[in-house]
Amino acid sequence: MTVSHPVKREVTDYLELTGNTQAVNSVQLVARVPGYLEKVFFRDGQMVNNGQPLFQIQRNTYEASLRQAEGQVMALRSQLEYAEGQLIRYSNLLPHKAATQTDVDNWRYQRDSARANLKAAEANRDLARLNLGYTLVSAPFSGRIDRRQQDPGNLVGSETNNSVLAQLIQINPIYVYFTVSDLDLARLLKSNSLPGVAKTEKRPVFIALAQEEGYSHKGYVDFAATSLTPTTGTLLLRGVFRNPSGRILPGLYAKVRLPLERRVALLIPDTAVRSDQQGSYVLTVNGKNTVERRAVKVGHQEDSLRVIEQGLDGNEWVIVKGQLKAPSGSRVTPVREDAEPASTPSRTTAEPKVKP
Template sequence: MKNIYIHLIAPLAIMAITSCGSKDEKKAAAAPPPTSVNTVTVAEGNALYYDQYQGQIIAVNSVELRSQVPGFITNIYVKDGDMVRAGQPLYEIDRRKYQATYDQAAANVASAQANLVKAQKDIERYQMLLKADAVARQTVDNATAAFEAAKSQVAAAKATLSSAATDLSYSVIKAPFGGRIGISQVKLGAQVATGTTLINTISADNPMAVDVVINEQDIDRFYKLQNSTTDSTFRLKLSNDSTYNKQGRILAIDRGVNAQTASVKVRVQFDNPKGILKDGMSAVLSVLNNQSGTRVIIPYKAITEQMGEFFVFTVQNDTMALQKKVKLGARINANIVIMDGIKAGDKLITEGFQRLRDSGKVVIGGPKQAPAAAQAK
């Protein structure tokens, strides 16, 4: 009997050992092989990127010329488009009436002054007679009153003369500052009205500015940029796609927010010594983003998106893939700035992560390629 039991146990033990070995082999066979991936080492770089604002170039100093006295244009002293200096005569309005008014006012001043001299002498003479008791007090009082009236007449005549002189000076329209004059809106002999007839426009070529409209949420940012000394804060791209080679600075921020658009106008000034910028041109103002600086920059192709969130895979110990959530910054060509989530020195998977899961096994380096001769077969 004992021999029979021994013979039965031996086959069973062999079967159990064989069965265990078979399960281990199946489990090993069922485990997926490591995924081949390519990696790069995360590094920091100088991330300079800009926000774009559509704007219009304007002259910082610009004025419309309108007459302050009515009349007919009798002389035009400049050609359209000329450069003019401050105080240079530009247009003349018929001066004859204003000259006559001035001459009459000057004559009235002379007459009033003569009356004042006479009144002054009368009062001096009467005062001497009064001391000798040779004239009545009332006569002296009348002379004093006449003297004061004569002084008032002189003052009134001088005021009239000053007004006439002003009108006479307004009959010649002069450049208020140096700049370039535009195309004349009136011809020789044309009649102009006070303050309503546009005669021409003058604008200074240097400096120039660009007006842009920003969202009210960016107001604080632009107030801080007013004190910025960074040369690369503002860049200007012209309509011909060229970049203007001068640096800008904030000249003014409008006093309040437009209630309808929730926006604010900002004016950025640029030097324009060569006259490249012209009043009325369109341009794009590039403003340095406040997140610019030394940042982690990775290839954009390494980013995956899941439910509106962004992730990358890094490699741990060269064998395991770890999924990490990242916060994206601006995109710079084929790269993207990472604000948070990974750091310099991490080993980033750039290829082969499409079927990876967190903590999945990986092998660095793409799959080995078969020799060209073998591929040909």
């Protein structure tokens, strides 16, 4: 069998939480004007780009309304120009007593009335142009579009139940919402690293989805609620994660790992840790080459090593191979690996890979 001393090095503590994924943006595409749906420019479920045309509602009625409104503007502009000319003409005749003050006042009224009518006609023209633009429904942002709710040929926009055309969601990036308790919040605030806290930096956060090993998705915390939920005593947090492949869908359950402070800890190979009904334990070899059972409290796993929170002081010879051949109380002849007692910490230069 093989024995080795625990190693001492810096590790990162983590909060183990659960959360759910949610789209960054989600919108129901609706028909803002009534009409018959003429064309659909996408396949159900495909990715679309910002500004990409998606639906075409019949245009001819709204094109005619726009032309009618533009003609009304032209007619009223001519009336205004005529009234302004007449007002100038009669105002010039008034000093020569070739026109009366009543004539001048009448044309001033005609000019003001024509000006007001022109403004109303211009507003109607702008509204007609706006309604014509509404006949083309485009994507307000890049994302994935759901199946269409209306088929070409159907009348849309005339009632509430036929106004919704499809739903569009933005999933790159994607949000993960999770909560922390008031006790865990105190640990977070100790490191001054929540969004909205002065001098804070982006705190990394890791997630793992169902059937995934390790926390391979890395993001950062970008939002913290302004107060705790009174009924649960928890604070809502949000992480942002890149999702270029679109594999992370809204509504998924996610395991969340939130890094806390770094500290020095003892670690042994994860294979050296055993467990029974009494809890976790390791087998050690004392100075008389006798096997002893040592109860331990374990922490998270980093690479192939397991953090030992309690039960070892770093000077023990821990059996790392051949435990089945060494029951507690037996005498053995161990093979010692080249290792010194964990008296001085070794520093890691990169964030270790961690497992639950």
